[in-house]
Amino acid sequence: MQANRQKQVNQVHLKRLLYKLLPVLKGLLQNWLILTKSHNLADDQIAINFAGSGTLRQQIEQGAPASLFISADEKNMKMLQEKDLVSDVKPFVTNELVLVVPKGQPKVELNQIATVKRIVLGNPETVPAGNYGKQVLTKLGVWEQVEPNVVYAKDVKAVTASISQGAGDAGFIYKTDAIAAGDAVQISAVTPADSHDPVVYPIGIIKKYDNALAKDFYQYVMSPEGQKVLEKYGFSTSK
Secondary structure, eight states: OHHHHHHHHHHHHTSOEEOOOGGGHHHHHHHHHHHHHTTTOOGGGOOEEOOOHHHHHHHHHTTOOOSEEEOSSHHHHHHHHHTTOEEEEEEEEEOOEEEEEETTSOOOOGGGGGGOSOEEEEOTTTOHHHHHHHHHHHHTTOHHHHGGGEEEESSHHHHHHHHHTTSOSEEEEEHHHHHHTGGGEEEEEEOOGGGSOOOEEEEEEEGGGOOHHHHHHHHHHTSHHHHHHHHHTTOEEOO
């Protein structure tokens, strides 16, 4: 009876693992399932919530039942740290910001971005990739010029979809998302590292729903084995 009760508690605590790394999800879960078997945890007890980092951070602040948070920027994680909502925060992986165009269309160099009619960008207020993209355009000195041509999207996935469907002429997304999109989009340019803040993904444990299973997953993804899975999908590890 006690064992069943503990399993129910663990199920609630792991009901949502907030995750932003969509391209790496399948590989991570395949390996994670091996680990969960030792805890007699069913596959359907793991749920993933995909959204912009700012949106996920707001959900955590409102008490959403989540055990782990992986943010696509340091800003949103720091905001949770300031409210003492997360612990064990560490750099997880790094990524690159790229400019993509629809497959088969002429490539656009960064110095040509002012000529693009429709630039798709994640909302800079809630989507880290959108903020990085705005930083690049500001660094290039063209933000005020191109802002009227910017079409905002709710997250990187939406940016990728807009470009793949031809609803935008160019957009800023992460390298890993461009790789995951396959033939749907093509990388037109890689943004210089000094044109925006470092793209660092921190990971943290949410204190309210901290538990042994969450710690197991945390330790796994930070291990050499877990980091190899991340590298497979285009991320650079933090170590």
